[in-house]
Amino acid sequence: GKLSLVDLAGSERAAETNNAGQKLRDGANINRSLLALANCINALGKKGKSGMAYVPYRNSKLTRLLKDGLSGNSKTAMIATVSCSSDQYHHSINTLKYADRAKEIKTHVSKNVGSVESHVSDYQRIIDNLQSEVQQLKHQLEQQPAPGEAEVVREETQDQIQMKWLDNLSSELNENTEERINLQKALYELEDMNVCNKCELQQLENYLQSGQASELEAVEA
Structure with missing residues (x-):
């Protein structure tokens, strides 16, 4: 079981409190949470x-915390406090409206009864799940190579490279040698x-020189 006691802060009006700085920010956060709670109640x-x-x-975080109390399997009581002072007239009216809307919420409570057999079956199911997970992890470890084997495989790979x-x-x-x-x-x-x-050129030169010499002899004669 769970018991929740929540003390809601009053509505903070900046014009009345004259707060500034961190207090003003805190008041704004309080009003924001109360507005979120009012929306959930509506x-x-x-x-x-x-x-x-x-x-x-x-x-809001406030409404998330109060979710079980507002709509869960629980009994919820809301106490609204008002002031008899005329200066607090508007605050009293708002508080009464808040409580009137909360009065419309209906919860249905039922006993959370569980047999011993159901608890034992739940525990057995959890144990079976854990055992299957252990078997899967063992199988994964068996498939992975040992550290020494991994080093040998790595060395063989380096040798192959x-x-x-x-x-x-x-x-x-070899290709360069052949080239x-x-x-x-x-x-x-x-x-x-x-x-x-070169030999052919030399022969041609000799032939030309011999031809030129014979022509000169013929001219002189």
Whole structure:
């Protein structure tokens, strides 16, 4: 069971209290909470009459705390205090209106009775759920590799990466070597062609020189 005792603050009017700073902010928060409670009381009163109404409990911390007392399985009593002073006439009227709206709220109380068998079944269900969760965690641990195995797998992976890098490097070196050999062969062929061309040029020069010499001899004769 639960017992809740709530002392609601009175409505704070800034014009009457002349508060400032933190006290003024506190008064504004009090009025905001009382307004949220009044809205919930109005909605609960309409719900009791028509059977359908949205109750805005989440608009304030106060209404969230009083939710069980206002509409739950509970007995609730509200005590409204008024003043006999004429200066407090408006406050007294507002308090009486507040209480009159709260009077429209109807709660239906029923005993919270639970048998021993139901408690035992609840506990057994909780134990079964915990045991199944433990089994799932054990299964997950079994599937994960041990720390030593993880290191071995990581080392093997590093070795595989290094071997792959060495293979790529070796293949690149072989390709470069073949290219150098082919270039060397092409260079030798070009040198041979150059030598042949030089020989042919020399022969042509000799032929031209011999032809020119024979022509000069013929002219002189």
